[in-house]
Amino acid sequence: MTNRLLGSAIFLAGSALGAGQLAACAFGATHFAAASGGLTWAGLEWVYRGKPSVLGACSGLVAGLACVTHAAGYVSLMNGLLIGAIGAALCYTACTVVKGRFGYDDSLDVFGVHGVAGTLGAVLTGLLATRATGACGDGKLLGLLTDKGPLLGAQLAAVAIGWGLAIVGTFAILKVLDAVIGLRVSREAEIEGLDLSQHGEEGYIFI
Numbered sequence: 001m002t003n004r005l006l007g008s009a010i011f012l013a014g015s016a017l018g019a020g021q022l023a024a025c026a027f028g029a030t031h032f033a034a035a036s037g038g039l040t041w042a043g044l045e046w047v048y049r050g051k052p053s054v055l056g057a058c059s060g061l062v063a064g065l066a067c068v069t070h071a072a073g074y075v076s077l078m079n080g081l082l083i084g085a086i087g088a089a090l091c092y093t094a095c096t097v098v099k100g101r102f103g104y105d106d107s108l109d110v111f112g113v114h115g116v117a118g119t120l121g122a123v124l125t126g127l128l129a130t131r132a133t134g135a136c137g138d139g140k141l142l143g144l145l146t147d148k149g150p151l152l153g154a155q156l157a158a159v160a161i162g163w164g165l166a167i168v169g170t171f172a173i174l175k176v177l178d179a180v181i182g183l184r185v186s187r188e189a190e191i192e193g194l195d196l197s198q199h200g201e202e203g204y205i206f207i
Contacts, residue, residue, distance in 0.1 A: 029080030037064020
């Protein structure tokens with residue numbers, strides 16, 4: 001997880017293609033968002049489940065990273081903290097409440113973390129992007145809440161287009177897979193474990 005956090009920060013900072021103010025803002029905002037995301041998720045587990053977990057803290061880190069990816073380099077460090085905390089809180093809700101209520105199959109919480117955080121991050125960029133980082137000097141990329149800029153509308157349009165492509169593309173891929181190999185294994189194979197039923201070996205041996 002430490003390697004992933006550092007790799008994400010370096011990746012986002014490197015997007016500036018230089019070692020200056022913009023890269024420093026992206027690097028800092030990434031770390032701040034991940035830290036606040038991990039603490040927020042663990043805190044929510046503490047409140048609602050009685051104790052935090054390592055898995056929850058790691059999920060919060062990933063949620064913070066996924067949420068700030070859009071915004072890194074365009075928001076202040078304090079807003080990076082805010083983005084991570086909001087992202088983790090919403091993703092926690094999606095993974096614990098929304099998934100249970102609607103009963104959709106998302107065993108690794110890919111949609112609950114990456115889908116929700118990615119969408120939220122795009123919207124929050126439209127709200128919080130600021131010229132203070134050096135990336136929004138032309139005035140076209142300014143956030144609504146920070147500099148009363150016009151970016152939010154473009155971000156909402158991008159979210160709608162992204163969701164449309166994802167829904168249509170995923171549906172098409174799943175239909176093809178279902179026709180060729182099927183989407184689900186049998187109940188017996190699932191109970192036995194996919195390592196044994198599909199691969200003929202055990203992935204986890206506990207003695």
